[in-house]
Amino acid sequence: MNLVFFFIVLIAFVFAGWHEIMSVPAAGVTSPIEALSLAMVESSKGAVDLAIGLVGVMTLFLGLMKIAEEGGLLKVISRLLRPLMTRLFPDVPTDHPAMGAMILNLSANVLGLGNAATPFGIRAMQELDRLNPEKGTATDAMVLFLAINTSSVTLLPTGVIALRAAAGSADPAGILPTTLLATMGSTAVAIISAKLYGRFLRLKDRKSIAKTQVVDIAEPETQPSDGAGVSVTEADGSYPLWVSILALGSLVSFIPLTVIYGKVISPWVIPSIMMGFLLFGVIRGVRIYEAFVEGAKEGFQVAVKIIPYLVAILVAVGMFRASGALDVMVNFLGVWTGKVGLPAEALPMALLRPLSGSGAYGILASVINDPAIGPDSYVGYLVSTLQGSTETTFYVLAVYFGAVQIKRVRHGLAAALTADMAGVVFAVISCSYLFG
DSSP states (O other), rough: OOHHHHHHHHHHHHHHHHHHSSOOOOTTTTOHHHHHHHHHHHHHHHHHHHHHHHHHHHHHHHHHHHHHHHHHHHHHHHHHHHHHHHHOTTTOOTTSSHHHHHHHHHHHHHTTOOHHHHHHHHHHHHHHHOOSTTBBBBOHHHHHHHHHHEEETOOEEEEHHHHHHHHSSSSGGGGGHHHOOOOOOHHHHHHHHHHHHHHHHHHIIIIIIIIHHHHHHHGGSSSOOOSOOOHHHHHSSSSOOOHHHHHHHHTTTHHHHHHHHHHGGGGGGGHHHHHHHHHHHHHHTTTTHHHHHHHHHEEEHHHHHHHHHHHHHHHHHHHHTTTTTHHHHHHHHHHGGGGOOOTTTTHHHHHHHTTTTTHHHHHHHHHHTTTTTTTSSSHHHHHHHHHHHOOHHHHHHHHHHHHHTTOBBHHHHHHHHHHHHHHHHHHHHHHHHHOO
8 A cells, every 4th residue: 555655646746747847837827736736735625524524424324333233233134144254254253243244334335325334334344353463454354345345236326326317317227237237246356356365465474464364263252242242152053044045035136126116215225224223223122312322422533533544545646636647547548448348438437436436426427417428328327337336445445444543455455456447347348238
C-alpha cells in the first residue's frame, strides 16, 4: 500500500508538472499545478465530510446490530450458513461474532444497501481483529472478506436503478440480470484469487505467516465466543445440512422476484430491516432501546478513526484525476478496449470505479443523461452494470482496514483489484450477450 500511495501521487505530480511547463499561461484559466493544489485541498475536505456523513449511518446500523447480537440472531445466522462460511473462513470459529457480522455485511451488499453494509463490514473487521495474533497485519480471513466485499453478489442495485429511472430509462431495472451475472463471476474470482495469493505468500514466508495462523485457529476454540457461555464445540452440532440448504434455496428463490419486482421491492428494504431487527429483539426479550444506544456509541468513534486513511486515499485519487493522467490512460486504452466490448465512453467508469465512488457516479450520470447515448443504449447498460457490480476498492480498503489500524494489507489490494478486473470482464460479457 505504501508503494501504491506513493506512485499515484508521483504520477499525478509528474503529469501536472509537465503540463505546467509545456502550457502557455492564459488569463482566467487555472494552471495545472494550481488545479492539482486545489484538488488536494478539496479532496482532504471531502474525506472528512465523508467520514462525518458516515457517523449517522454507522450509529443506526451498529445499534441495530447490537440488538441482533443480544437477541442471538448473529449466532442463528452463522450456524445456518456454517457449511459455506467454515469452508471460506476456516480460521474463524463457527460461533464467533465475526461470522454473523460478515454474513450481515454480505447480505446488505446482496440487496445493494451500501450504507448498511459499511457498518456491518467494519464490525466484522473489528471482530476478525480480535482473532489476529499480529496486530497491524491483515490475516487471511480479513483479506478474503475484503475481496468478497469488493465484488459481492448483488441482486438489487437500488441506487443505479433510481438514477436510470431519473434519466428516463424505459427499463430502469434492466440491469438486474447483468449485475447479478457480473457480481457472481467477480465474487468467484475474488475467492479464488485471495486463496491463491495467500498460499503464495505462505510459501514465501512459511515460518512467520503459517505459524501465526496455527495460533489463530487454536486459541479461540477453548473459550466462549461471545460472552453467552456457548463454546465452539457446543455450537458445532447446531443445524443439520438440509436446513442450511433449505435456507440458501429460499434466498436463491428471491432472485426472480428481484428481477421482476425489483423497482417495487427496493424502497421497502431498509425500513423492513430496521423493523425486523427491532421485532426480533422484542420477541427475544432484549431491552431494545438500551441495546441500540450501546451499539450506536461506536459509530462516532469508528468514523473519527478512519479519517486519516480516507484523507490519504482520496487526496491521492483527487490528484490523479486533476493531473490529467486519467484522461491520458483513457485515450490510450480506449482504442484497444473498444474492440472487446468496452467503448471509450465506458472506459473512464471502469478505470475510476475502484478509485472514486463519487467520480464514478458522476460519470454514470453524465453518460446516461447524454442524449447521444442514453440509459438504454449498450453503453448506458454497460456503465450502469459497472456501477452496480463493482466497488470503490480503495475506499473499502481504507475504511475497513483503517477501522482496525491495519497497515500491512498483504495480498488484500491485489485480490480486490483482481476481483474488480473480473467484474469489468463479466459486465462486458453479460451486456454484450443481452444488449450488444
